[in-house]
Amino acid sequence: MKLPRMTLHQKQKYKGVWFVLPWFAGFILLFLIPMINSLRYSFSTLKVDENGLAIIGAGWANYKNALFENESYVRTLTESMLNMVINVPLIVIFSLFAAVLLNQKFKGRGLARAIFFLPVILASGVIASLESGDYMQGVIRGATQSTSGESAMFQNLELARFLYRSGVNHYIVEYLVDAVNRIYQIITSSGVQILIFLAGLQSISGSLYEASKIEGATAYESFWKITFPMISPLILTNVIYSIIDNLLSSPTTRQIRDTAFKSFQFGLSASMAWIYFLVISIFLWIVAALISRKVFYYD
Numbered sequence: 293m294k295l296p297r298m299t300l301h302q303k304q305k306y307k308g309v310w311f312v313l314p315w316f317a318g319f320i321l322l323f324l325i326p327m328i329n330s331l332r333y334s335f336s337t338l339k340v341d342e343n344g345l346a347i348i349g350a351g352w353a354n355y356k357n358a359l360f361e362n363e364s365y366v367r368t369l370t371e372s373m374l375n376m377v378i379n380v381p382l383i384v385i386f387s388l389f390a391a392v393l394l395n396q397k398f399k400g401r402g403l404a405r406a407i408f409f410l411p412v413i414l415a416s417g418v419i420a421s422l423e424s425g426d427y428m429q430g431v432i433r434g435a436t437q438s439t440s441g442e443s444a445m446f447q448n449l450e451l452a453r454f455l456y457r458s459g460v461n462h463y464i465v466e467y468l469v470d471a472v473n474r475i476y477q478i479i480t481s482s483g484v485q486i487l488i489f490l491a492g493l494q495s496i497s498g499s500l501y502e503a504s505k506i507e508g509a510t511a512y513e514s515f516w517k518i519t520f521p522m523i524s525p526l527i528l529t530n531v532i533y534s535i536i537d538n539l540l541s542s543p544t545t546r547q548i549r550d551t552a553f554k555s556f557q558f559g560l561s562a563s564m565a566w567i568y569f570l571v572i573s574i575f576l577w578i579v580a581a582l583i584s585r586k587v588f589y590y591d
């Protein structure tokens with residue numbers, strides 16, 4: 293019996309399934325059981341005795357402790373979410389701006405792309421562990437205090453004073469000044485996003501820009517009418533990636549880890565992790581639903 297030929301849409305759908313299959317297999321084999329155990333631990337109290345690890349049911353006590361009794365968890369969670377709201381738009385805007393510049397033809401373009409991606413390499417492996425050490429943190433902190441300190445504060449005050457005199461709104465001034473203080477963090481967190489945007493820019497057909505030039509469109513109009521709509525799906529991708537990447541290295545993540553492996557409160561740590569997971573999931577669903585309405589998909 294001859295099978296019916298698949299349509300192009302069906303072929304693309306099955307390609308997507310094959311693309312996701314390795315991740316799904318890894319999740320089933322490596323993460324599903326620890327995830328179930330983590331949920332079980334969040335409703336339990338774990339104690340170590342002569343027979344090993346004893347699990348005692350605690351109901352919702354760990355969740356109540358995390359939300360209402362722990363003096364720092366809710367505050368740390370709120371600060372992490374606020375930092376994410378500030379950082380993610382700055383990272384996405386900067387990475388898009390950098391990708392557009394790096395997509396232009398100029399001498400040394402390959403070196404410039406490597407320089408922008410270098411923070412991703414430096415933030416991984418052995419170098420990341422060195423940066424997280426007490427010695428390296430002390431050196432960086434001391435150098436920052438000695439080289440910046442009062443001068444940086446003075447510059448920020450001058451910037452704020454200039455913007456206030458220009459009639460800029462108070463909230464916008466605070467956001468811009470805070471963005472200046474986060475330049476290092478923004479640049480080091482933008483490597484992957486720049487790479488994704490750069491791949492998307494290179495996939496745009498040159499005939500679209502040629503047609504726009506024939507019609508007399510300026511570079512500004514070409515960007516907003518061609519470039520921005522064509523890479524809007526990648527904007528959604530980078531926003532989601534930036535949110536997850538920002539929250540995985542947040543103070544809340546460190547508090548969850550310290551609660552488990554320094555205070556040895558595994559049940560409380562598991563409940564904190566599940567609350568954090570739920571908050572991130574709801575926020576991602578809201579952001580994806582809002583941005584998806586404006587995403588343009590080219591058929």
